[in-house]
Structure formats: C-alpha cells, structure tokens
Amino acid sequence: MNEPHRTRVAPGRWQGVEVLEYKQDGSAPFRDVTRQVLFEDPALACQLRYFEIAPGGHTTLERHGHVHAVMVVRGHGTCLVGDDVFDIGEHDLVQVPPSTWHQFRAPADVALGFLCLVNAERDRPQLPDAGDLAALRRDPTRAAFIRV
Numbered sequence: 001m002n003e004p005h006r007t008r009v010a011p012g013r014w015q016g017v018e019v020l021e022y023k024q025d026g027s028a029p030f031r032d033v034t035r036q037v038l039f040e041d042p043a044l045a046c047q048l049r050y051f052e053i054a055p056g057g058h059t060t061l062e063r064h065g066h067v068h069a070v071m072v073v074r075g076h077g078t079c080l081v082g083d084d085v086f087d088i089g090e091h092d093l094v095q096v097p098p099s100t101w102h103q104f105r106a107p108a109d110v111a112l113g114f115l116c117l118v119n120a121e122r123d124r125p126q127l128p129d130a131g132d133l134a135a136l137r138r139d140p141t142r143a144a145f146i147r148v
C-alpha cells in the first residue's frame with residue numbers, strides 16, 4: 001500500500017490496489033459500485049479513494065457531516081448535490097458540503113469513475129427517511145433522478 005510508485009494496470013485499476021465492495025454492511029442501497037483506497041497514510045489525515053459505477057449503477061443516496069471533494073476521471077454521469085442535479089464529465093470537480101444529500105449515477109452505456117477525497121476520521125452516512133424522500137421528490141428533476 002505504501003509503495004512509492006504503483007502503475008496503472010488497466011483503466012481504473014492500479015498495481016497492488018484491491019478492488020473492494022462499495023459498502024460492506026449491505027444496509028444501504030446501491031448498485032454496481034466498486035471502491036479502491038488509493039492513499040491512506042495516517043499523516044495525511046485524509047483518504048483518496050477511487051469509485052467506479054458500472055453502466056446503469058448508482059451510489060447510495062446519503063448525507064453526513066463530512067465533506068467530499070470529487071474529481072471525475074473516467075466516463076461521465078450525473079449527480080445530485082443538495083437541491084440540484086448536474087451532468088458531470090471527465091475532470092469535472094464536485095464538492096459535497098456537510099449534511100447535504102448526494103448521489104452519483106452512471107448512464108446506461110458508460111461507467112463513471114471518480115476520485116473522492118475524505119477525512120480519515122468521519123461520521124457515518126445517514127439515509128433518507130420517508131419525510132426526507134418526500135421533500136427531495138418535491139422537485140420533478142430530483143424526483144426523476146434519485147434511486148433508493
């Protein structure tokens with residue numbers, strides 16, 4: 001893990017980096033997402049992860065106190081951040097503020113890969129309850145976008 005240089009062996013794959021389940025506990029809804037931890041040196045106090053959503057897949061709709069700093073590095077897709085849905089493409093930047101609903105989706109025909117920087121110590125994500133979902137669905141664009 002702390003090799004000074006790890007080559008990319010395929011698109012979105014690196015030497016010695018394990019491809020992990022997106023979430024382990026199975027309690028949060030998502031579809032076709034993998035997770036790789038690229039950098040996690042304790043001295044950094046943060047982690048840089050690479051997530052890849054297969055075509056048609058999506059991350060969990062969630063919010064939490066910690067922040068995400070995201071750069072798309074492969075493919076394209078769509079994301080919800082707070083009130084708005086954005087089309088995102090290669091090298092676009094996405095910032096998710098604290099306590100803000102967010103979800104990422106890949107289109108039907110292309111994978112979406114992105115780097116995501118987070119604090120090493122962070123709170124657990126919260127899932128929407130019925131009231132949260134009703135509020136999110138008040139806007140037709142958000143209603144059409146979200147997957148739970």
Ligand code: MN
Nearest residue numbers: 062068102125
């Ligand atoms: Mn999140």
